[in-house]
Amino acid sequence: MAEERVQRRLAAILAADVVGYSRLMEQDEAGTLAALKDRRSNILTPLVAHHDGRIVKFMGDGELLEFGSAVNAVACAVELQNRMGSANDRLPEKRQIVLRIGINLGDVIVEGSDLYGDGVNVAARLQTMAGPEDIYVSGSVYEQVKRKLDLEFDDLGPQTIKNIAEPVAVYRVRSPGSGVHEYRGLSHSELLPLPSKTSIAVLPFINMSNDPEQENFVDGLTEDLITDLSRATGLFVIARNSTFAYKGRTVDVRRIARDLGVRYLVEGSVRRAAGRVRINAQLIDAAGGDHLWAERFDRSLEDIFAVQDEVASKIVEALVGRLTMTPPRNRPANIEAYEFCVQARALNFQTEMAAREASLLLERAILLDSEYAEAHRWLALNLWFGWAFWNQSREPNRVRAMAEAQRAVALDPNDAGNRWVLGLILGNEHRWAESDAEFDATFKLDPNHADAWAIRSDLLTHNGQAAEAIEHVQRALRLNPYPPGWYYWLLGQAQYALRKYASAIQTLRRPETYRTTSRRILAASLAQHGRLDDAHREGQLFMMSNPHFTIHEWADAQPFRDEQTLQHLVDGYRKAGLPE
Known part of the structure; x- marks a missing residue:
């Protein structure tokens, strides 16, 4: 008997679910089920039919939809979010039904009326990455719709997806005038106002x-x-x-x-x-x-x-005209040293292996030009990252990081970059007054230094000044509207310290933020928000990458000036199930 042939087809798959469904059910099970049924009957089903789609299945709080066209799938998603937003306008926030949506165009396996395969799995993963009211689409969808719909997209870069061999390009849909949020820094407004300068x-x-x-x-x-x-x-x-x-x-x-x-x-x-x-x-x-x-x-x-x-x-x-410029920065005497340093710049703030590679390049630059201040600065930062975040030997890296940072400032005190790196390391050595002085010098030399504004927020949160820390990140985000993900990690930490747990969760769920370090703060935020199952899951995922983490060792290594903030974080970690 011939083996039955697997049926496949190319399809645009839309996966959606309700944000905070467990909380809604806990508060009002009957009301939530009735509202969800009403939304599906009066909003979802007619829209899917209008856009020539098919409802594959409902899954409790989620839906899986199929479209023959990526354009139809995205158009349906945008209209669905708009209609859901309008329906929520007349409800109190705690009863609103908010969706997050992921869309992928890919090969699917057909089994009866159901669909399986990577085409479905990627859409489902994009949906879990999306924030409230967001629509995330894969690169395959973006390529089909970018010139065919009156929409704008935020490029979130390649993202690793479980059980998918290659990273997937991910885009967030932005629809001017729609209910789909545009998250540019801290503002949802369409235009950033021009600065006074x-x-x-x-x-x-x-x-x-x-x-x-x-x-x-x-x-x-x-x-x-x-x-x-x-x-x-x-x-x-x-x-x-x-x-x-x-x-x-x-x-x-x-x-x-x-x-x-x-x-x-x-x-x-x-x-x-x-x-x-x-x-x-x-x-x-x-x-x-x-x-x-x-x-x-x-x-x-x-x-x-x-x-x-x-x-x-x-x-x-x-x-x-002629403005006041701060004194000139130290320039390298050797062009090859400069090129090694430029290569190292591109590796900063990434991974442990990237930091090791950067350190080797910087050491080569210093061999060629021992008085190249910028090379000493970046070497100090990468040595500090090694023991602070990547479980490398604390000694002698800790002492050497301080020495390299001090050397950079001695060689060139007029470079704001040198001053903030030394300020960061001094703060983590509990030399707070000296750290504050270095950051003050940084902003006097370069008030536009976005990374320095963001990094100082970490020390402010540790000092019990979380509101001021958020102001620092806001300033950094205005100077850097498309920032690296660690800006949002620092923002989420400050929001947690202010007990704004829902805001912290949303911030830390952003795909560019959602990584090992942020999982720890996210787990604590979920725990304090009463979502203990989610908190324990995030805590377990964090421990998979940090098997030697303990609350006690972490607390001993942190530069807290404010005991109350420290204990607040410790309490969140305990509730999230992290080991003592």
Whole structure:
């Protein structure tokens, strides 16, 4: 007898579930079931039919839907969130039924009326990653709909999905005027207001060399220009992480300026060959698209740092005349040392292996130029990360990290980056007054240093100043609207300290935040919010990556000045089932 052939087809799969369903059922089981039934009958079912979809099955608080078109699936999801939002408007918050949705386009296995396979699994995983009222779509969906629907998308980058071999590109749907939340920093507003200062963003310069290995060099020049402009007292400068979100993308400059909340943009290109560098740079008034200044610099490679200074000063002069600039930063004496340092920059704030690789590169840079302050600074930070987060030997890394940070400041006290790294390490050594002084010096030298504003919030939370910590993260997010995930981890920690558990949970559930360290705070937040089952699950997931963690050892290693904040966190960890 011939073996029965497995039936497969390509389908757009939409997975949705109700946020906080267990809490709703606990408060009012009959009312919740009745409301959910009403929403399915009067909103969901008609919408699915209208968009030529099929309800595969209901799963308690969730739904699995199939569409023959990714466009239809996303259009249905947006309208569903809008209709659900309108229905919630007339209900108190504790009774609102809020959905989170994931959509994937992929191969599915058909078995009767049910569907299985990776196409379904990815959609289900995207749904669990999404926040309240969010719609997350895979890269396969995005490619189908990006030019066919009047929607905007936040690129959340590749995400690892359980049982899927390759990372999946993930996008958050943004729909202007809809009920789908746009989370840009801390604001859901459509436009970021222009700052009172002259505001500018430097877009990643384009590598015009035939050699792709020059990409790091070109990125380094862009980053250095951002740093130099940030030091001008009269400018508001967007951080590197947010401008590099546009790298390799063709986006209208007026749109970029609106997204980042700035008036002016700098863009350019770099060509490096045969020991020479050619830089083209131009300054654009994004309000009208006018070019205010443009120039080409064709110099020897040895003159590259002088060119950086010249470009920065000409941009500042074109914008607002001659501003007060802080004293110049220490520049490397060796171009090869600079290139090693630039490569190491790209590895910071990532993983233990990335930190080890960065440290090796920085040590090579220091061998070539022992007085290169920036290399000493980044080496200090990576050594500190090793024992603070990645279970590397506390000694001698702890002592060496302090020595390298102090060396960086001694070599160049005018570099704000050196000052905040030393401030961070001093704070974690309980040398709080010295730490405060270093951060004060940081912001005097560079009030636009987004990472420093965010990092200081950690020490403020430990000092019992959680409200001030949130203000610091808010300031960092305005300077860096598309930040690295650790900004939100620090925000979630401060929200927890203020006992804003629901806000902390939402913040820490963000996919760019949802990682090992944040799981610990998320577990405590869920526990304090009364969601003990979820808290224990998050605690178990945290322990899988941190099998040697104990509350006692963690508490001993933390720089708490405020005992009440420490005990509040300890209480949350205990409730979440973390080991003593």
